[in-house]
Amino acid sequence: MNVTIYHNPGCGTSRNTLAMIRNAGIEPDIIEYVKNPPSREELAKMIVDAGLTVRQAIREKDTPYAELGLDNPVLTDDQLLDAMLAQPILINRPFVVTPLGTRLSRPSEVVLEILPETHKGPFTKEDGEKVLDAEGKRVV
Known part of the structure; x- marks a missing residue:
């Protein structure tokens, strides 16, 4: 299965999501989007x-969101996309x-919705939260 993750290695949620993908036996294409952002068309399509x-x-x-005035409700989608691509x-x-x-895998276990059920056993997040049991089934 072809899987692409737009990843930030400094983010725990992103690291947990990547680990869950790998726990499913998949080595994804990893795009460090801060260094290599998607095109405007790719970003708009993903959204x-x-x-x-x-x-x-x-x-x-942990972003310049407020400093850039992006909380202004009159900004258009195009203006917001411009800001996202610029930063x-x-x-x-x-x-x-x-x-x-x-x-958008927040929380990280949202990724399970779009992966095949081929998990190779238990999975625990970095913070200790159990997501999958020893049989690869979702812990509720």
Whole structure:
């Protein structure tokens, strides 16, 4: 299965998502989007395919979101996309694209919705939260 993750290695959610993909036996294409941002068309498509608005795809925490005035409700989607492309840290993460769909994997276990059920056993997040049991089944 071809899987692409728009990854930030400094983000725990992104690291957990990448680890879950690998736990499914898949080695994804990893795009460090801060260094290699998607094109405007790719970003817009990921947002739409994930069922989000542009505003929902912007990361506010630990970014220049407020300083840039992006909290202004009159800004258009085009203006918000321009800001995200000019400063890719504003792109929320991680976006994951598979043949089964596209998701903004926040929380990280959202990625399970678009992966085949081929998990190789238990999975625990970096913070100790158990996501999959020893049989690869989702822990509720």
